[in-house]
Amino acid sequence: MEKNYLEWLKAYGATISDKIKISKSEEDGFGLYSVDSIQKDEVLFEIPRSLILNEKNSKFDVSCISDTWLKLMALIILEKHSLDSFWKPYLMICFLNRLALLAFGALKKKNISYHLENDSSIEPSFKSCIKKSLNEMTDEEIEKQFHIAGSIVSSYSFTEDDIIQMVPLADVLNHKTGFNNFNTYGELGNSQLLLRYGFIEKENAYNDVEIIATEVTDSVECENKEERIDLLLEDEVIDDFFVISKENKVPNSLIATVAILLMTKEEFRQFERTVDWEELVSKNRRSLKTLNVVKRVYSDRISKLKKSRDELSGHGSNSMKENIALQLINEEIDILENALIY
16 A cells, blocks of 8 residues: 555655655554765755645635634545545555544543544535535534544644645645654643654653633632633633643632632622732632632542543453553543642
């Protein structure tokens, strides 16, 4: 398959150095490997623009979709399922690269992939665009393909002039050192690395836990809750998630949110007149009442993670997907249990 892929590239104008090869490993999936020493500034490959997968170079019309990411995801699905697709040799590599397909599966098994599991993220225009060309594809299958294509785009796409596109060979530059040609991906924890780029590190100093904002707001009963949440949103105190890490066990935004929710109606009215978030956090950072709510939220998440871990361990399949999910679960449990000592 790798040979067919390289022959396809060369047949349509790509130049590829004899010093590199594309190969697949069980650990890393497809990657670009050097077979000889490479000199500084040596050109390893050149890809003509006609071999870049984007809206301009596809036979499918996705103009009904406004979002550029979704356009490329739709193109990947349509081209993959087209029997006479020009891009088939390339997309076979993309879809068979195990790391690209792990993100949705492992995060779903981790039981906290909120933004991936939320079907409302699939716009009606996306579904109608797919069905226009693939009318036999069910909504369930579109959702499955949506997540797989999203993982591929997150892992391997490039952006040029606000256009998101797939660039053959450049997308299999590996992040790791050794005999591989490598790329770097910034200070991201394993959940984000898996979601965006399709791999995780055995040791990662940037791991964190995302606590969904509603997990916190739902944990406290209070009067005029929506009004309080509106103030938190208006002043950008909260977003979709609170990010917990070893260095930031209880973020200021989490302290402020819990403190607002615990106020009496009169205390909230008084706060509205002054709105001093810094003072609010300072007063409540050591408040047992505030910290007890935080600990309850953390403990609830730990319980859910341990339940998912037990279910996965009970399968006994020892697949790569299960092992990655277990690693992510254990990393998050460690962070949250460490944060409980705060």
